[in-house]
Amino acid sequence: MHGSLAANRNLLEGLASAGLPDAVDVAVCPPFAYLQQALSLCAGSALSVGAQDCSHMAEGAYTGEVSAPMLADLGCRWVIIGHSERRQYHRETSALIAAKVCAAADAGLAPIICVGETREQREGGEAEAVVAEQLEGALADEPRAAGMVIAYEPVWAIGTGLTASPDEAQAMHAFIRERLAGIVDDGEAVRLLYGGSVKAGNAADLFARPDIDGALVGGASLDAEAFAAIVRAAATD
Numbered sequence: 001m002h003g004s005l006a007a008n009r010n011l012l013e014g015l016a017s018a019g020l021p022d023a024v025d026v027a028v029c030p031p032f033a034y035l036q037q038a039l040s041l042c043a044g045s046a047l048s049v050g051a052q053d054c055s056h057m058a059e060g061a062y063t064g065e066v067s068a069p070m071l072a073d074l075g076c077r078w079v080i081i082g083h084s085e086r087r088q089y090h091r092e093t094s095a096l097i098a099a100k101v102c103a104a105a106d107a108g109l110a111p112i113i114c115v116g117e118t119r120e121q122r123e124g125g126e127a128e129a130v131v132a133e134q135l136e137g138a139l140a141d142e143p144r145a146a147g148m149v150i151a152y153e154p155v156w157a158i159g160t161g162l163t164a165s166p167d168e169a170q171a172m173h174a175f176i177r178e179r180l181a182g183i184v185d186d187g188e189a190v191r192l193l194y195g196g197s198v199k200a201g202n203a204a205d206l207f208a209r210p211d212i213d214g215a216l217v218g219g220a221s222l223d224a225e226a227f228a229a230i231v232r233a234a235a236t237d
Contacts, residue, residue, distance in 0.1 A: 001031055002031075003030055003031060005037060008034050008037055008038065008041070009037075009041060010224070011222065011223075011224050012038060012041040012042060012047065013041065014225070014228075015045075015224050016041070016045040016046075018224060018225070018228035020228060020232075021231065021232060021234075021235035022046065023235050024214075024231050024234045024235050025048070025214075026046060027047065027049065027077065027078050028042070028047055028048075028049055028050070029050040029112075030049075031052060032051060032052070032066050035049065035071070035074055036074065039074060039075045048077045048078065049076050049077065049078070050071075050076050050077060050080065050109075050110075050112070051079045052080050052083070053066075053080060053081065053083070053086060053100075054067060054071055054081070054100055054107075054109070055068070055100070055103065056096055056099035056102075056103050058103065058107075067103070067107075068103045068104045068107035069107045071107070071109060072107045072108050072109055076109060077109065077110060078109060078110050078112055079104050079110075079111055079112065080112045080151075080216075081097055081100045081104060081112065081114070081138070082097040082100070082101075082113055082114045082115070082134070082138055083114045084116055084158060085158075088155075093137075094133070094134065094138060094140070095137070095140075097137065097138045098137060098138055098139070098140045098141050099141070101113060101141070101142045102141050102142050105142055105144060105147075105148075110148065110149060111147075111148055111149070112151050112193070113135075113138050113148065113150050113151065114150075114151045114152075114153050114195070115131050115134040115138070115151070115152055115153070115176070116130075116131065116134075116152055116153040116154045116155050116158075116195075117154060117155060117156075118130075118155045118156060119156035122154070122156065127154075127172065128172070128175055131175070131179075132175075132179055135150070135179055135180070135183060136179075136183060139184060143184050143185050144184070145184040145185050145187060145190050146186075146189065148189075148190050148191075149192075149193060150176055150180070150191075150192050151192075151194075151195045151216040152169070152172055152173060152176060152192065152193070152194055152195065152196075153195035153196050154172075154196045156196075157196030157197050158197070159218060159219065161197055162196075162197060163196055163197045163199075163202055164194070166202075166205045166206050166209055166212075169194045169209065169212060170210070170211055170212060173192045173194065173211035173212050174211045176211075177192065177211050191213040191214060192212060193212075193213060193214045193215055193216045194206050194212050194214075194215055194216070195216030195217070195218065197218070197219075198215040198216075198217050198220060198230060199220050199226070200220070200226055200229035200230055203215060203229070203230040203233035203234070204233040207233055207234050215230060215234070
């Protein structure tokens with residue numbers, strides 16, 4: 001939950017002029033209030049736009065909600081679903097996340113589905129079980145893999161400065177890849193992103209791992225040059 005009209009313009013114009021590599025798909029997901037501005041500023045550039053969440057309902061008496069068809073109507077291509085902060089602060093359940101995934105897919109949006117364990121769960125040896133449960137819950141009603149993205153975001157590494165080592169991240173991504181094979185129709189087609197204090201300094205090591213296809217970037221995305229450096233690292237993996 002960051003941004004202002006002036007800050008967004010500086011950031012997006014900086015990104016658009018940064019000479020981002022064509023080989024990397026780059027999307028920005030601002031708060032709902034700034035989607036129209038972002039779509040306008042990104043028009044004609046290599047940047048695509050997504051939202052940070054969507055409703056599980058297409059329309060109706062759900063004041064304050066924003067539906068997936070509305071996002072598609074604006075021109076969004078992506079929507080983040082099940083982010084750890086939504087799970088934590090809004091008590092989002094697997095059933096609700098699964099309904100949102102279906103709503104996004106039905107509207108033609110590509111869902112970016114977030115999964116990840118807390119520090120206590122990892123230290124208790126429960127990391128894989130937690131992630132497997134989240135995956136199966138989110139995809140319970142959506143076997144279509146086309147366009148889908150899974151973002152592994154260890155909760156203990158979000159905004160803390162801590163980062164899973166490249167080997168730790170790769171191990172979980174390989175587990176997710178294997179698990180997807182039994183859940184969706186083409187698990188190999190699903191792109192897997194790592195999200196957890198990704199920075200220019202650690203991006204290249206993460207992207208060098210075979211099952212890490214990209215990053216869900218948090219704080220570093222608020223600085224055009226830092227974000228551009230991460231994108232460039234993805235082009236050289």
